[in-house]
Amino acid sequence: MNSPSVAVNRTYPFPKVVTTIEKPESHGSDSCRFSLSDLCDFLGISMPSSRKNSEFYFQHLQFKSGQKVFTTGQDFSSIYIVHSGFLKTSSISSSGGEQILCFPMKGDIMGVDGIHSKNYKSEVTALSDCNLISLPLKTLILLAREHSELEELMYRMISSELIREQEMIGIMGSQNAESRVAFFLVQLSDRFQLMGYSAKSFILRMSREEIGSYLGLSMETVSRSFSQFDRIGAINVRSRHVSINSKEVLEQLFKFPESKIGSTTKSRMLAK
């Protein structure tokens, strides 16, 4: 609970931001400590009655754009919650390629895959300056025992991650390129709305290549889909600036198609 963001930064230096690493003391001390009451507040749950007056602190870490929060194989101890900012989580495939798994933002949980074998299976990189809350699993479990609301929320957040991944598998398994890109835009728009930002107009924090990896497509295909959506008037894209003119059209594009069914299968379905 001492020397806040330094420890993390030092372990996984990132070229671009080396110069900014050595002055974490510039954060006010209250920007590095996050009380239990702050946490409960942030998560929208009540304070545990048993700790109403306890001074209990979590680490509140700051990351610059480009820095890694943790990397594949690193020893696990904490899960992280995004307080602000945008990130990407990725895993390295057997043949060395990067696979983007998700783009965490405010309220998202990260690092759960580290629980299983006590080392992270994925890595997380900040796509913008970020504030994260570090929740050591041991602490969390102890707190959960005396605060069932927190306990339930933990399980629900993890379950929700699982559902998100299931949805992703479904999309990758059955949707064509345009439909995937439409899904991405709708998902992002919904997310921004939930965070209180504009659902109609936003800036992409990730590159076309990262979007492609996330969706299982090549960068060129993502770019072409964007251009196509722009052409039909559903959106306006100008490099990373996106505005959505018709979410309905995007939703149609997302829900309608469905390739890869196999025609034998299809005709047999109709046969009944």
Place this chain on the structure above:
Amino acid sequence: MNSPSVAVNRTYPFPKVVTTIEKPESHGSDSCRFSLSDLCDFLGISMPSSRKNSEFYFQHLQFKSGQKVFTTGQDFSSIYIVHSGFLKTSSISSSGGEQILCFPMKGDIMGVDGIHSKNYKSEVTALSDCNLISLPLKTLILLAREHSELEELMYRMISSELIREQEMIGIMGSQNAESRVAFFLVQLSDRFQLMGYSAKSFILRMSREEIGSYLGLSMETVSRSFSQFDRIGAINVRSRHVSINSKEVLEQLFKFPESKIGSTTKSRMLAK
């Protein structure tokens, strides 16, 4: 804790097995009740010290091939552990198609996606006669509080599910058809070995179509890949009977390829 498998069966009848549903009492009572000590034994953990002499039972449910364990949208209360048998979990996509998510077998956990909003997001169907242990979440949480080994195992099992799904996303996002099919075979072989069955020769419990859905491929493509592997001598396939001649070759097929990188990306990687 009464009328064991009936309750589940009655709620989700499956045409094919209707005749076998009405006699669940034929199971001996000890085949329907599964003590805490049995559970700990099965999971490979010690008994909680606080309950060394407690008579505590879980439901031990039997399902016939084809029956559904739970369906999408159904109220959540329990997670399930596979004691024996083979199953499939699937979700229905927005356009009505079935997406297979995994093929649970001995030791696997099912239903975690139900925690988030108190109703299951996927559905589970038995592919063979099965024995499942029903673990009501409430009970499990209470037990976990007084038995940290169980608590840790719970978290680890869920985390492991998340990792499995991440791997699946990686494969769907970046591997070609043959490589996916090779992965499927290797995974299955490993799994059988772990359960003490032959890793070299086994019977597929699922159809080509189900494999295709699982891997994001059409049935025809799966069939062609099988034939191809047979042709090069890596395996022998005869309908659902598979024997593996060279796991090494399959592993190569799985690890090597990697399409969908995008050539622009590729040349830029080399440029550095």
Place this chain on the structure above:
DNA sequence: CGAGAGGTTGAATAAAGTCAACAAACGTGG
């Protein structure tokens, strides 16, 4: 203002999906 990273677009290619026809396996009842 210039270099380099990031993004777009067209043309060619490869990969997987589609359609169709057939074959093998299964199981049900005569």
Place this chain on the structure above:
DNA sequence: CCACGTTTGTTGACTTTATTCAACCTCTCG
């Protein structure tokens, strides 16, 4: 136990889709 209908799996020919490659554009930021 065999015959027949149904379901499941295989294979070839063709089409569609997305990737690949290459050239060019455009932002950004140092």
